[in-house]
Amino acid sequence: xxxxxxxxxxxxxxxxxxxxxxxxxxxxxxxxxxxxxxxxxxxxxxxxxxxxxxxxxxxxxxxxxxxxxxxxxxxxxxxxxxxxxxxxxxxxxxxxxxxxxxxxxxxxxxxxxxxxxxxxxxxxxxxxxxxxxxxxxxxxxxxxx
Amino acid sequence: xxxxxxxxxxxxxxxxxxxxxxxxxxxxxxxxxxxxxxxxxxxxxxxxxxxxxxxxxxxxxxxxxxxxxxxxxxxxxxxxxxxxxxxxxxxxxxxxxxxxxxxxxxxxxxxxxxxxxxxxxxxxxxxxxxxxxxxxxxxxxxxxxxxxxxxxxxxxxxxxxxxxxxxxxxxxxxxxxxxxxxxxxxxxxxxxxxxxxxxxxxxxxxxxxxxxxxxxxxxxxxxxxxxxxxxxxxxxxxxxxxxxxxxxxxxxxxxxxxxxxxxxxxxxxxxxxxxxxxxxxxxx
Numbered sequence: 001x002x003x004x005x006x007x008x009x010x011x012x013x014x015x016x017x018x019x020x021x022x023x024x025x026x027x028x029x030x031x032x033x034x035x036x037x038x039x040x041x042x043x044x045x046x047x048x049x050x051x052x053x054x055x056x057x058x059x060x061x062x063x064x065x066x067x068x069x070x071x072x073x074x075x076x077x078x079x080x081x082x083x084x085x086x087x088x089x090x091x092x093x094x095x096x097x098x099x100x101x102x103x104x105x106x107x108x109x110x111x112x113x114x115x116x117x118x119x120x121x122x123x124x125x126x127x128x129x130x131x132x133x134x135x136x137x138x139x140x141x142x143x144x145x
Numbered sequence: 146x147x148x149x150x151x152x153x154x155x156x157x158x159x160x161x162x163x164x165x166x167x168x169x170x171x172x173x174x175x176x177x178x179x180x181x182x183x184x185x186x187x188x189x190x191x192x193x194x195x196x197x198x199x200x201x202x203x204x205x206x207x208x209x210x211x212x213x214x215x216x217x218x219x220x221x222x223x224x225x226x227x228x229x230x231x232x233x234x235x236x237x238x239x240x241x242x243x244x245x246x247x248x249x250x251x252x253x254x255x256x257x258x259x260x261x262x263x264x265x266x267x268x269x270x271x272x273x274x275x276x277x278x279x280x281x282x283x284x285x286x287x288x289x290x291x292x293x294x295x296x297x298x299x300x301x302x303x304x305x306x307x308x309x310x311x312x313x314x315x316x317x318x319x320x321x322x323x324x325x326x327x328x329x330x331x332x333x334x335x336x337x338x339x340x341x342x343x344x345x346x347x348x349x350x351x352x353x354x355x356x357x358x359x360x361x362x363x364x365x366x367x368x369x370x371x372x373x374x375x376x377x378x379x380x381x382x383x384x385x386x387x388x389x390x391x392x393x394x395x396x397x398x399x400x401x402x403x404x405x406x407x408x409x410x411x412x413x414x415x416x417x418x419x420x421x422x423x424x425x426x427x428x429x
Contacts, residue, residue: 011182013192015192054157080356081355087174087178089392093395131191
């Protein structure tokens with residue numbers, strides 16, 4: 001069994017933004033020479049998400065808008081206060097809550113050296129409090145070819 | 146749109162090779178968020194639809210033994226992007242402060258002076274060391290921003306930053322442009338009173354001290370001051386300022402816009418008033 005890991009850095013553009021990382025994951029799996037195993041894709045943050053969906057721009061826009069609507073900015077969140085440990089205002093409770101609705105990890109099986117996913121399934125890193133510099137980890141383990 | 150109140154203190158390109166600067170930013174100013182690439186700052190401006198940002202440093206050499214970004218560093222940042230407008234900072238307790246200010250403006254091209262009595266630990270109405278700086282600002286025709294109100298900084302003493310300490314200064318330098326940031330919170334009424342009386346005194350909107358941007362701006366603009374006062378008497382003396390990175394730029398803009406004030410008011414605070422200060426220098 002072999003285990004491989006890689007950290008990816010991305011600088012996001014918007015407060016809420018879906019970034020398609022499917023190709024990054026596929027390229028990584030190819031580089032590992034793993035034939036059969038599993039791959040995990042994990043965000044390192046508490047105001048981001050990981051989702052799987054169809055790779056169409058209108059859906060990306062709809063999903064971003066929907067999460068913004070169902071978690072409104074103007075509710076009286078307890079987090080809306082000065083955070084002395086950060087030196088910043090905590091006016092991003094909505095970003096944290098949206099993150100919990102998405103989860104922070106995705107996994108797929110690897111078979112014959114390829115990620116086993118549906119044809120329309122794309123992997124998205126979701127920014128929920130951008131723009132920021134973000135990190136996500138891709139880790140694969142399994143049997144070598 | 147211009148953001149008149151930003152601190153570029155978490156720009157990774159400056160901090161990663163300068164651990165002493167990072168220590169000062171953390172221990173003196175109290176910012177603990179991880180540094181981010183300059184590109185993030187620019188994208189935050191984009192996301193908020195802000196065209197330009199005023200960069201504010203702080204020279205607290207006497208009080209804390211460091212500069213939280215030197216004037217040279219601010220000038221370097223300005224050279225990296227036409228979207229940045231650099232202010233200088235000098236230590237009023239330093240005998241060479243006036244000369245340093247002159248150099249910062251005439252040689253480095255910086256456009257104003259930032260002072261923070263709470264962190265720099267000085268009396269802003271001192272005729273011994275503060276007034277000479279104001280004379281120099283008058284000579285250089287540059288605006289002066291003097292921190293007023295609550296200081297979040299761990300080394301800041303808010304008692305030095307009561308806006309009423311500036312009443313004599315505003316009287317004696319009625320031809321010099323002053324900016325009271327944060328609406329002087331919690332001394333909002335005192336700050337408003339000073340601005341109502343002195344047309345050369347501006348207020349910036351970096352007032353998010355608790356609550357969501359919308360609720361804070363409602364509290365201060367609607368209840369503490371009154372929309373009618375802002376619209377009728379102070380529309381030409383208020384500047385948009387976010388206090389980035391303590392506060393999010395985009396959410397600050399959205400909070401102010403949610404108040405549904407007049408189009409003229411928004412045009413003034415987001416653009417016209419800042420441009421007037423920056424293009425004319427000495428105003429009144």
